[in-house]
Amino acid sequence: DQQVKQNSPSLSVQEGRISILNCDYTNSMFDYFLWYKKYPAEGPTFLISISSIKDKNEDGRFTVFLNKSAKHLSLHIVPSQPGDSAVYFCAASVNAGKSTFGDGTTLTVKP
Amino acid sequence: DAEITQSPRHKITETGRQVTLACHQTWNHNNMFWYRQDLGHGLRLIHYSYGVHDTNKGEVSDGYSVSRSNTEDLPLTLESAASSQTSVYFCASSESPLNTGELFFGEGSRLTVL
Numbered sequence: 001d002q003q004v005k006q007n008s009p010s011l012s013v014q015e016g017r018i019s020i021l022n023c024d025y026t027n028s029m030f031d032y033f034l035w036y037k038k039y040p041a042e043g044p045t046f047l048i049s050i051s052s053i054k055d056k057n058e059d060g061r062f063t064v065f066l067n068k069s070a071k072h073l074s075l076h077i078v079p080s081q082p083g084d085s086a087v088y089f090c091a092a093s094v095n096a097g098k099s100t101f102g103d104g105t106t107l108t109v110k111p
Numbered sequence: 112d113a114e115i116t117q118s119p120r121h122k123i124t125e126t127g128r129q130v131t132l133a134c135h136q137t138w139n140h141n142n143m144f145w146y147r148q149d150l151g152h153g154l155r156l157i158h159y160s161y162g163v164h165d166t167n168k169g170e171v172s173d174g175y176s177v178s179r180s181n182t183e184d185l186p187l188t189l190e191s192a193a194s195s196q197t198s199v200y201f202c203a204s205s206e207s208p209l210n211t212g213e214l215f216f217g218e219g220s221r222l223t224v225l
Contacts, residue, residue, distance in 0.1 A: 009151075032212050043201055043216030044154070089153055096205070096212035097161075098144065098169065101153040 003027045004092050006102035014110050019077040021105050023090030026071065030092035034099065035064060035075050038087045047088070048075070080109045113138040117202050117217035125225055130189040132220045134202030142205040143185040144214065145169075145177065147198040154201060160185055192224045 031052040036044035050057040091099040115136040146154040156169030158177040203214040
């Protein structure tokens with residue numbers, strides 16, 4: 001049973017528009033949620049996180065929203081830039097321990 | 112600057128051989144993790160450690176082992192490599208005690224088992 005799911009394998013948006021990446025989870029014990037960005041042939045890098053006690057966290061062009069009742073979180077990128085083209089992984093952890101990852105969403109931002 | 116390094120970056124081996132992938136971090140993090148990534152899949156946890164002499168199995172631990180003799184290193188050993196273990200392996204570390212759980216990843220080790 002996959003505890004963290006990213007149901008959209010890919011997303012394509014125009015430069016300057018908003019990108020919305022979605023993630024669903026099933027384990028109600030998760031208390032921290034993180035997004036990672038991965039370029040080809042590189043390791044993932046941390047992007048933004050949110051605690052389960054919050055419903056929104058913003059960092060520059062990146063905002064993560066958490067809906068605990070729906071067990072759903074989303075990452076908004078505004079405005080999208082070609083350099084944002086990468087694979088985005090959603091992850092969740094309990095007490096900041098081991099993280100469980102989704103399968104990733106490949107974002108393509110077209111100039 | 113603190114960092115996490117993996118070696119080798121690329122390895123080709125034969126079925127049945129023992130293989131060890133090295134992971135070394137200079138962050139002085141207590142927590143270290145090994146993940147594998149396969150095409151079309153996310154990162155799946157193999158083994159992890161919360162400190163020296165502590166090791167734990169992840170969701171896909173069969174055929175793999177780790178040991179933690181110091182803070183900096185968590186080598187991953189494939190006792191008898193199988194073609195199903197062809198994958199990209201990522202080592203990661205994180206701080207403790209409690210924090211966001213943000214992981215710092217290495218560049219990855221691509222292993223091919225023929």
